Amino acid sequence: xxxELKNLKKTYDQRTVLNLETLKLEKNKVLGxxxxxxxxxxxxxxxxxxxxxxxxxxxxxxxxxxxFTNGKLIDLRRKVVLIQQQPILFTTTVFKNVEYPLKLRExxxxxxxxxxxxxxxxxxxxxxxxxSAHNLSGGETHRVAIAQALACSPEVILMDxxxxxxxxxxxxxxxxxxxxxxxxKGISVIFTTHNMIQASRxxxxxxxxxxxxxxQSVYENIFSGxxxxxxxxxxxxxxxxxxKLRVSSQKTGLIxxxxxxxxxxxxxxxxxxxxxxxxxxxxxQLTDEQSWVRALVDVGIPLSVLIPKDVFKSLHLxxxxxxxxxxPKESIDIF
Amino acid sequence: xxxxxxxxxxIDSFLSALLLIWSMDPELLVIVQVSLKVSAISTIIxxxxxxxxxxxxxxxxFRGKRLVITVLNTLLAMPTVVIxxxxxxxxxxxxxxxxxxxxxxxKAIIIGQVILIIPIVTTFTITAINxxxxxxxxxxxxxxxxxxxxxxxxxxxxxxxxxxxxIVAFGRVIAExxxxxxxxxxxxxxxxxxxxAMALEYDKGEFVLSVALGIxxxxxxxxxxxxxxxxxxxxxx
Numbered sequence: 001x002x003x004e005l006k007n008l009k010k011t012y013d014q015r016t017v018l019n020l021e022t023l024k025l026e027k028n029k030v031l032g033x034x035x036x037x038x039x040x041x042x043x044x045x046x047x048x049x050x051x052x053x054x055x056x057x058x059x060x061x062x063x064x065x066x067x068f069t070n071g072k073l074i075d076l077r078r079k080v081v082l083i084q085q086q087p088i089l090f091t092t093t094v095f096k097n098v099e100y101p102l103k104l105r106e107x108x109x110x111x112x113x114x115x116x117x118x119x120x121x122x123x124x125x126x127x128x129x130x131x132s133a134h135n136l137s138g139g140e141t142h143r144v145a146i147a148q149a150l151a152c153s154p155e156v157i158l159m160d161x162x163x164x165x166x167x168x169x170x171x172x173x174x175x176x177x178x179x180x181x182x183x184x185k186g187i188s189v190i191f192t193t194h195n196m197i198q199a200s201r202x203x204x205x206x207x208x209x210x211x212x213x214x215x216q217s218v219y220e221n222i223f224s225g226x227x228x229x230x231x232x233x234x235x236x237x238x239x240x241x242x243x244k245l246r247v248s249s250q251k252t253g254l255i256x257x258x259x260x261x262x263x264x265x266x267x268x269x270x271x272x273x274x275x276x277x278x279x280x281x282x283x284x285q286l287t288d289e290q291s292w293v294r295a296l297v298d299v300g301i302p303l304s305v306l307i308p309k310d311v312f313k314s315l316h317l318x319x320x321x322x323x324x325x326x327x328p329k330e331s332i333d334i335f
Numbered sequence: 336x337x338x339x340x341x342x343x344x345x346i347d348s349f350l351s352a353l354l355l356i357w358s359m360d361p362e363l364l365v366i367v368q369v370s371l372k373v374s375a376i377s378t379i380i381x382x383x384x385x386x387x388x389x390x391x392x393x394x395x396x397f398r399g400k401r402l403v404i405t406v407l408n409t410l411l412a413m414p415t416v417v418i419x420x421x422x423x424x425x426x427x428x429x430x431x432x433x434x435x436x437x438x439x440x441x442k443a444i445i446i447g448q449v450i451l452i453i454p455i456v457t458t459f460t461i462t463a464i465n466x467x468x469x470x471x472x473x474x475x476x477x478x479x480x481x482x483x484x485x486x487x488x489x490x491x492x493x494x495x496x497x498x499x500x501x502i503v504a505f506g507r508v509i510a511e512x513x514x515x516x517x518x519x520x521x522x523x524x525x526x527x528x529x530x531x532a533m534a535l536e537y538d539k540g541e542f543v544l545s546v547a548l549g550i551x552x553x554x555x556x557x558x559x560x561x562x563x564x565x566x567x568x569x570x571x572x
Binding site: 082149 | 480
């Protein structure tokens with residue numbers, strides 16, 4: 001077991017960003033941490049990189065309990081390296097940036113030269129060796145940061161949203177590099193993303209994180225709103241966009257909801273009767289997802305719906321068409 | 336014409352001053368040497384103390400941090416004569432450090448000047464470090480740097496601002512007159528600096544040496560700025 005986390009808590013300014021009961025992560029795998037913004041992904045990575053101290057809870061790294069107070073974290077940090085969401089390079093050349101971790105480890109000069117050149121080749125940045133690091137684009141910076149991380153010869157590489165801020169070409173490159181370093185070098189890779197497709201494509205295993213907790217499945221279609229009660233005593237959730245959803249909940253005031261994409265029903269314009277929580281919308285995007293089809297329906301807000309492939313075929317839906325979308329009460333989770 | 340005479344006098348003084356510099360007048364050389372030596376030592380001591388202090392104040396959170404910064408900012412505006420008086424009280428014959436015979440020595444000037452510029456170096460360093468992105472700290476740590484190496488990496492990123500602080504501090508001490516006069520005593524060949532000599536020559540009505548020293552002072556400033564700009568260009572890499 002690579003990591004074992006228990007009752008981990010981290011609060012910033014009275015806001016609990018992380019509240020994990022237990023989490024076990026295995027070695028030599030590519031693990032995806034999936035969750036929306038603010039789910040606690042970055043904080044979790046920083047704790048696993050031994051850069052941030054949790055307020056409470058325990059961590060075991062390779063079966064050894066991590067002590068955040070005894071000043072021996074450097075030994076652990078030298079086994080784990082974090083690549084930040086927007087990596088920053090030192091104000092010097094690309095070469096010296098990649099050389100830095102080797103210098104810290106007192107690697108002899110000749111060896112350093114060899115390793116840096118090798119690593120820059122792996123990430124496809126060998127022709128930028130003498131370039132000033134601050135003149136690189138976002139994607140190039142990210143690739144140099146990966147080379148820099150590999151120069152640490154780590155056991156684990158943690159990557160925070162490795163492809164969130166780069167273009168498609170760099171995305172493909174980075175995903176290829178992630179696979180390579182895991183398969184060829186046997187390095188465990190843990191990465192965060194809010195992109196489900198990427199997670200399923202890259203990761204051997206995906207962990208869902210929501211509001212600082214492990215979730216059983218991914219929460220999608222997350223929106224903020226507030227609860228209103230009408231004159232008949234029916235409860236509605238009014239989203240900021242103005243969309244009104246009939247709900248049953250004990251909660252009042254400001255809330256967040258998540259609508260399960262597999263529990264919503266999509267139908268043709270004419271066939272569906274208007275009942276509670278049925279909305280008129282436009283089909284704006286269709287994506288193939290193994291045995292499912294993901295449909296993005298604009299009902300004032302974009303809602304993501306998953307439909308089994310065979311059902312989708314029988315619906316005869318076309319892009320740009322007006323459709324009906326119903327969200328049964330049981331499809332709505334309220335937080 | 337009075338005006339014309341005055342202009343002639345100014346031009347005369349200026350030309351004689353240039354001649355004095357050109358001929359490497361020994362008296363002038365000694366004065367410049369003393370000034371540069373004293374100012375350089377003061378600046379080095381203030382930097383060695385002020386840069387780490389500024390780094391720690393910027394990086395650590397502790398009780399009274401805002402107070403410390405406010406006090407340092409206040410000290411930036413401390414008049415040199417106040418420092419002169421203050422240090423005098425300690426090192427004069429009757430002062431507690433009177434036995435060390437420091438008064439009217441170069442050491443006395445250095446003590447006063449260090450007090451003058453430590454707040455400059457420290458506050459500039461605090462500002463320079465605060466401007467550095469926190470991602471640098473995390474990057475250095477995760478790449479395996481220990482705390483000292485992390486501090487070096489951050490100071491390196493802030494080097495431009497820190498060098499600026501050193502230059503400003505040097506400029507301040509080489510141009511100040513109050514401390515040098517009160518604690519150095521303007522002893523010829525020993526504690527006579529560019530500024531105290533200028534004040535004296537002016538009192539005597541001898542403008543030539545005064546003007547010459549003024550030119551040297553400006554050249555020193557110019558030289559520092561050229562160096563700084565060169566460094567700034569280098570720092571961009």
